Amino acid sequence: MAALRVLVGVKRVIDFAVKVRVAPGGAGVQTQGVKHSLNPFCEIALEEAVRLREAGAAAEVVAATLGTRASQETLRTALAMGADRAVLAELGEGVAAGPREVATALAALARRLQPHLVLLGKQAIDDDCNQTGQLLAAMLDWPQGTFASRVELEAGAVRVQREVDGGLETLRLRLPAVLTADLRLNEPRYATLPNIMKAKKKPLELLPAAELGLPAGPPRLRLLRLQEPPPRAGGEKVDSVESLLGKLRQAGRI
């Protein structure tokens, strides 16, 4: 397929290895000075897009994110992994952006860039929403293939194998389509030093988020309170089923 363009949405999240703490005031999670990195599922999506381009099925891979200036780091990583160019839809500091806002921005970008395929990670590891891909497909009125564990491009269509509760389901979607990547889709590559050097020269475009139609009013969702789960209390050993049932009844569980 000659000019097939793939748009990959990525997100800058707190690194999976970091011990997350509640920010003072309970208004969220502490992000200052904490190590951030590219969302692992977004990495998998990006790796799939780059593999499609290397196989010749796609012509251009564009990485995009909605975030603050700090997300440039994430986009440079995406460029170092093989994206051709990157777009940062810039948010002001402290502006809340959930799946709905991200889907709106990506939809506007998709209308602008006209990709044939949009690849996203199935969820972000900070909020675990699993909504952005589905919202985006609905906004664009495109077919969607979520939890993809295998992707094959055909002429004008894409064959997706999905990991669902019952097992594996294969769909054939007409392009343009939205796919979200699951864990077993591929193993992302390491950004080699020569590619990191090349990534410095690849174009990175900054767009103000307002241009992409983000609503200016207050966010629809408001975080009321965030607290750590209570520390784990010790368990109790019982010697028979009757005493187990008795204990459960006592605790009001049955």
Add this chain to the structure above:
Amino acid sequence: MDRRLSRIPVHSRLYHPEPSAELQMNFLSKRKCVSKTSEPELSVVPGLNFASNIAADSVFKPANQGLPRADKRVEPVSKKTVAKRPLSRHQLEAELKTKNQLVETLKQQLARAEGTIKLRELKKENERLVHEVEKLKKIQETCMTILESRNINPGSSIEEEKETRACREKTTMLTKKVTEELMLFCHGVAKEKEMLEAAMAKWKSAQEEHQHALEKQSYFQAQIKEWKAILEALGKLLAIQTMTKFCQEQLAPKAQQIDQENEFKGMRDFWKKLGELGVLGITAPAEYGGSALGYLDHVLVMEEISRASASVGLSYGAHSNLCINQLVRNGNEAQKHKYLPKLISGEHIGALAMSEPNAGSDVVSMKLKADKKGDFFVLNGNKFWITNGPDADVLIVYAKTDMNAVPASQGITAFIVERGMPGFRTAQKLDKLGMRGSNTCELIFEDCKVPAENVLGTLSKGVYVLMSGLDLERLVLSGGPLGLMQAVLDHAIPYLHVREAFGQKIGHFQLMQGKMADMYTRLMACRQYVYNVAKACDQGHFNAKDCAGVILYSAECATQVALDGIQCLGGNGYINDYPMGRFLRDAKLYEIGAGTSEVRRLVIGRAFNATFK
């Protein structure tokens, strides 16, 4: 064409007619009137004295009034025309004379002819003529008075006067024209002045714009510099992130096994992966497949690999710096093209051999001989403590080509030796205290034939290759102790917040807090020293003192930090299930290899001595 006319602006030249031609015309007509006035009657008039030659200027005075000399468009009458007028007068007079003569002869004839009537008639006629002449004389007098009052040429005829009036009118017209043209000229000058001023203003504003543009340019250049610096930093950050990820995922899980078995089983595959990442030829030029980065990048990568496994880090350092970087810096094109690509891709492993069983610190007293035999050098002797020795495909070997050189350092030459060259073999792998997994062995040369084209650098100048290489070796290997200290912190600090004693986490006890502080500050201080010296080397400021200083200080700090790490874990630190013992054993090597701490101190002290010679 009069040269003065050339000073006149073109447009006025176009408007102005030729002056002399017009006035010439007047003079021609005057000549005509001269003939008219040459009447016999006038010849009777006595004293019809024409004025003396009129100065040419007086006619043109009104025309020329007010004009600067150079602009006197109206030419003074040329001598010819001036001469003509008295000529006409003379003609007049001459003609009058002749006419008088005729009249006299006629009179005489009349007188002779007896006829009173004729006489009377003639007398009457004479009287009439006299009257007329008197009239004319009066007229002439009045004219003269008028003319005199007007200070104009007296004695010119009415017609002449008319002509002069016409001439004057013409001259006034001309002066009008001239003044008009002058005004036009002045306007033109004023316009040009305006244009000049406008141009000046434009030039000034252009200058200001230029200034603004320069300021903008310098601002943008500063911005570009800032962004370049940010991109540079980002590049290094990404490189560190990649290496951290790679090493923690691919190497750290195997580190303990490598240490226990004294062998890195997957070394060849791992080397190829490192080659793909682009870290083996990190300072090599791109044309051989290198990454063309600097020493700071090399130090950062060295740190990350050592953090996962210090022994693999040492092998990496020997390969990428001791072997590849020496080839890059001292090899000729043929040697670089032959050996670098495979070394950089990870297909081949490299090593460097200078130490001998009896020559460690005193490396210049090495005994490995290299005798020239035709196109070959024949090497005889041993090398000891050679990192990567058992696995290396390409080795840089220092040998003595001249055993009797004075000083002895001038007899050393560097050679490139390949595994499989006849007469070269490796002996037993050494069983070391630490750095187990970085294979070290003895090299044996028994009539080893090395082609002459494999001389690295110049014959007998090997010591310069050796010494300059040592500085950079020390700098890059300083990344090893940094990685070790970081690894100690990675393991000790979480342990201190998990292990409990006396009802609380032991990390909350002051003595443990003190230990954490000591470990941390040692690591950070060494880091800044190493990074800054590496950055300086990247900018071209090489300094033997600091290259020796960074590894001297960081190696000794690493040993201290590793000891503290074992202490933090207490009894668990003494068990080989925990890596703290390995960190100490690995760290101790850095006080010995790449120049012992004593030699490094000598280098720094002697450098100071040299400044006070």
